[in-house]
Amino acid sequence: MYWIMFTERKGPEEKRLSGIPSLIDKFNLECNKGEEIDGVYPTIEFTPDEEFIAYTDNIVAPGFAGLLSNKRVSDTLKSLDIHNFQQFSVLLKGITEGQDCPDYDLINIIGNYDIIDYEKSDVILRRPGKIKFIExxxxxxxxxxxxxxxxxxxxxxxxxxxxxxxxxxxEGKGITGFTFYKPEDFYL
Known part of the structure; x- marks a missing residue:
């Protein structure tokens, strides 16, 4: 069975990072396309607008254009012998009492597949094969x-x-910052 693995906050104590790191903008690092990214890149540095404690293993950060996840996430994927992802080092600057946090990576999931049963799904399409809204x-x-x-x-x-x-x-390792939805229970 396959699930939708969705990045979302569970409460106000979980941080949502706004902004686009300059390195992502400069090199157009789009880790949300399902495509492998060639090249070697320096550590992505980002200073959030305010200090916070990184409570979740995966942080809501739309400007990163990929998963902003700590090493527990990538280590768990590797322990499952999953290799279709890339990691780009991230340094979150001054997040807790002015200290930098090097524990996170930008994760690029490689591969995309269309497994939607359009006849049984309730979706609004932007154009054929491209979903705009999901019920x-x-x-x-x-x-x-x-x-x-x-x-x-x-x-x-x-x-x-x-x-x-x-x-x-x-779930077994208590990884936070993701919600797993059955497809029929997901809407956006």
Whole structure:
């Protein structure tokens, strides 16, 4: 079974970072397309507007154009023998009592697949194969498909799709900052 692995805050104590790091803007590092990024890049430095304590393993940070996750996330993916992702080092400057935090990476999930059953889903399309709004989703039967255990949804690239083994591993390790939705329960 596949789940929607969605980045969202669970409460006001969880931080949402606004802004685009200059390095991401300069090099056009788009880690939300499902495509591999070539090249070697320096550490992405970012100074949030205000100090905070990084409570979650994954932080809501739309300007990063990818997953802003601490090493526990990438370590868990590696422990599952998942390799279709890239990590770019991030230094969050001055977040807790003026201290820098080097524990996070920008994660690029490589691969995108369209597994939507459009007849059973309630979506509004921007154009054929590109979703604009979601009321509920239904996935096609993926049992006989050779899919990676984590990937982006082709018809709506911001969504990360994760196999049940990823969900169980994240929950088993208490990884925070993600919500796993059954497709039919997800709307946006």
């Amino acid at each position: 509920s989703l239904s996935f096609i039967n993926t049992d006989k498909m050779d899919l990676p255990r984590i990937f982006r949804l082709t018809s709506f690239l911001p969504l990360v799709i994760a196999h049940d083994s990823v969900k169980k591993a994240f």
